[in-house]
Amino acid sequence: MLASSILFGGVSALALIYIIQRVIHSILSPLRSVPGPFLARWTDAWYLWQVRKGDWEVRNIELHREYGPIIRYGPNRYSIADPDALGTIYGHGTRFTKSSWYDAWMTPGGWNLFADRSIQRHASARRQLQSTYSMTSLVSYEPYVDQCAEIFSERLVEMNKAGSVVDMGHWMQCYAFDVIGQITYGERIGFLDRGADIGGIMRTIENALAYGTLVGIYSRFHRFAFAVVSFLAGKKGAGRAFVEELSKARIAEEQEKRKAAGLEGKEVGVGAEPFVSKFLAKYERDPETFSMAHVMAGCTANMAAGSDTTGVTLSAILYFLLKHPECLRKLREEIEEYRAKGILSDTFAFKETQQMPYLQAVFKEGLRMHPATGLPMERVVPDDGATICNRFFPAGTIVGINSWVAHRNTEIFGADADEFRPERWLTSDGDKLAAMNRQWIPFGMGSRTCMGRHISTLEINKLIPRVVRGFDFELSAKDSRDKWSTLNCWFVKPQMFEVKVKARKPTAVSQG
Ligand code: HEM
Structure with missing residues (x-):
C-alpha cells in the first residue's frame, strides 16, 4: 500500500514537473504563436497517434491548408510548406542535420x-x-532490368490466362526486388519466379518500416525498444537474418573470386559487375574509410530501400493511368508512334524512353501525386538558428518538409494540384516549369538526396511502357469507384492494389 502510494506520488510529481516545464517552454518560445492542433503543442504523442493511423500525408496537407505555411505537429516539431524553405533546409552546404527520428532506422x-x-x-x-550509383554506371545494368521485365511480362501472360484478380502492388515489388538483387549480388533472388515472400524479407521490411516510423518519434527509447522487439520477433525477424546471410555469403564468394583472379585491391570500373564487387574493391583499397561494415550496410540498404519505393511508384503510376484512361490512351499513342518511326525497341531502351515527352510527363506526375515517402524529412536547425518563412527558428528546433505537401502546393502547381494531369509538365512556360521542377522532391534534396534514384528511374521508365503496351488492367470495383487504400509507414504503400490482367494487341498509331 505504502509502496503504491510512493509510486503514485513519484509519477504525479514527474508529470507535474513535465507539465510546468512544457508551460514555461511554451510561454517563452519564440515559436509560441505557430498554429497547429492543440495537443501537438504539449506532446509528441499526438504525432505518434496520427502517424499510427496511416494517412499522415493527407492530414499534413489538410493542416497546411487550414493553418498556413508553418504548422506545429509536436512541441518541437514544425512542418513547412514554403517553396523558399527547401533551399534553406536541404540545400547543399546547409548545416541542418537529420533529426533523432532517423536513429530508430539503425x-x-x-x-x-x-x-x-x-x-x-x-x-x-x-x-x-x-x-x-551514378547513371553512367547504372545503364550498364540495363540487360538485367530487361531480364526481369521479361519474366514480369511472362507472369502477366499467366495472369491473363488464369483470369484471376491479383495484387499488382505485390508483383511490382517482386520485380523491384529481383532487379535490385541482381544489381547488388549479381543474382536474382527469385521473387518473380515464385511470387512469394522469399525468406520473409517483405514482412521484415514492413515491420522495420513500422518500427522506424513510430519509435523514431520517441527515439530515446530506441535501444530498449529494439532489444524487446528483436526478442519478440524471434522467427518473424528471419527476413533480416536472410538478407544478412545472403550478403555475407555473396561477399565471401566475391572475395574468393577476386583473389583467384588477382583482382584484390584493384578498382572496379563502371561496368555491370554487381555492387558487392564494387563495394569490396573500395574496402580492399581503403579499409580504414570503407570498412567491411560499409560493404554490408551498402548491400542491405539496397534491399531495404530499393524494393518498396520502386514498387510503390510503379503501382502509383499504373493506378493513376487506369483512373485516367485519356492519359493512358495518350501514352499508348506515343509508344506506337515511336515504334512506327523505328525509334523505340522491343526492350524499351532507357535512352529511347528519355526522348518520349509524354512518358516523361507521366513519370514526373506519378511521382508528384504519389511520392513514395510520406512523412516530413526532419532536420535540426543549426547552431545560429535560421529564418524560414520570415520567422526565426532557434537552434535545435526540428523542421521538415513532406514531399506530399510540397507537391500539392497550389501556387506552384496550380488550382488543380490535387489532380493527376501529366500535361502540366509539357507547358511551354519556362519559368513555371522551372518552379515546378524546383518543388518536385520525390527523391528528397541536397546532400541527402536519394542514392538509388537512378536505379528506380531506369526500372520505371522501362517497365511502364512495356506493360501498358502489352496489357490491359482492370481495376477492382472498389478502386475504380473510390480512391485506392494506402498505408503510410514512411513509405505510402498501396494495400491490395487488385487488378485483372488482360493481354492486348497494340493498335496502330491513330493519325490525328
Ligand atoms: C522511386 C523510388 C525511390 C524514392 C521515391 C526514394 C525516395 C528517397 C527519399 C525521399 C530519400 C531522402 C530521405 C530523407 O532525406 O529523409 C531517399 C534516400 C535514400 N534512398 Fe531512396 N528512394 C527511391 C529508391 C531508392 C533505391 C532504389 C535505393 C537503393 C538501391 C534507394 C536508396 C536510398 C538511400 C541509401 C538513401 C539515403 C541517402 C543519404 O542519406 O545520403 N532509394 N530516398
Whole structure:
C-alpha cells in the first residue's frame, strides 16, 4: 500500500514537473504563436497517434491548408510548406542535420547511410559510393532490368490466362526486388519466379518500416525498444537474418573470386559487375574509410530501400493511368508512334524512353501525386538558428518538409494540384516549369538526396511502357469507384492494389 502510494506520488510529481516545464517552454518560445492542433503543442504523442493511423500525408496537407505555411505537429516539431524553405533546409552546404527520428532506422551501435546524422561522416561515405550509383554506371545494368521485365511480362501472360484478380502492388515489388538483387549480388533472388515472400524479407521490411516510423518519434527509447522487439520477433525477424546471410555469403564468394583472379585491391570500373564487387574493391583499397561494415550496410540498404519505393511508384503510376484512361490512351499513342518511326525497341531502351515527352510527363506526375515517402524529412536547425518563412527558428528546433505537401502546393502547381494531369509538365512556360521542377522532391534534396534514384528511374521508365503496351488492367470495383487504400509507414504503400490482367494487341498509331 505504502509502496503504491510512493509510486503514485513519484509519477504525479514527474508529470507535474513535465507539465510546468512544457508551460514555461511554451510561454517563452519564440515559436509560441505557430498554429497547429492543440495537443501537438504539449506532446509528441499526438504525432505518434496520427502517424499510427496511416494517412499522415493527407492530414499534413489538410493542416497546411487550414493553418498556413508553418504548422506545429509536436512541441518541437514544425512542418513547412514554403517553396523558399527547401533551399534553406536541404540545400547543399546547409548545416541542418537529420533529426533523432532517423536513429530508430539503425541497429543500435550500427551504421547506415540513410540514418547517419553526422554531416562529415555521411559526406565521406557518400563520396565513396557516388560513382557506383551514378547513371553512367547504372545503364550498364540495363540487360538485367530487361531480364526481369521479361519474366514480369511472362507472369502477366499467366495472369491473363488464369483470369484471376491479383495484387499488382505485390508483383511490382517482386520485380523491384529481383532487379535490385541482381544489381547488388549479381543474382536474382527469385521473387518473380515464385511470387512469394522469399525468406520473409517483405514482412521484415514492413515491420522495420513500422518500427522506424513510430519509435523514431520517441527515439530515446530506441535501444530498449529494439532489444524487446528483436526478442519478440524471434522467427518473424528471419527476413533480416536472410538478407544478412545472403550478403555475407555473396561477399565471401566475391572475395574468393577476386583473389583467384588477382583482382584484390584493384578498382572496379563502371561496368555491370554487381555492387558487392564494387563495394569490396573500395574496402580492399581503403579499409580504414570503407570498412567491411560499409560493404554490408551498402548491400542491405539496397534491399531495404530499393524494393518498396520502386514498387510503390510503379503501382502509383499504373493506378493513376487506369483512373485516367485519356492519359493512358495518350501514352499508348506515343509508344506506337515511336515504334512506327523505328525509334523505340522491343526492350524499351532507357535512352529511347528519355526522348518520349509524354512518358516523361507521366513519370514526373506519378511521382508528384504519389511520392513514395510520406512523412516530413526532419532536420535540426543549426547552431545560429535560421529564418524560414520570415520567422526565426532557434537552434535545435526540428523542421521538415513532406514531399506530399510540397507537391500539392497550389501556387506552384496550380488550382488543380490535387489532380493527376501529366500535361502540366509539357507547358511551354519556362519559368513555371522551372518552379515546378524546383518543388518536385520525390527523391528528397541536397546532400541527402536519394542514392538509388537512378536505379528506380531506369526500372520505371522501362517497365511502364512495356506493360501498358502489352496489357490491359482492370481495376477492382472498389478502386475504380473510390480512391485506392494506402498505408503510410514512411513509405505510402498501396494495400491490395487488385487488378485483372488482360493481354492486348497494340493498335496502330491513330493519325490525328
Ligand atoms: C522511386 C523510388 C525511390 C524514392 C521515391 C526514394 C525516395 C528517397 C527519399 C525521399 C530519400 C531522402 C530521405 C530523407 O532525406 O529523409 C531517399 C534516400 C535514400 N534512398 Fe531512396 N528512394 C527511391 C529508391 C531508392 C533505391 C532504389 C535505393 C537503393 C538501391 C534507394 C536508396 C536510398 C538511400 C541509401 C538513401 C539515403 C541517402 C543519404 O542519406 O545520403 N532509394 N530516398
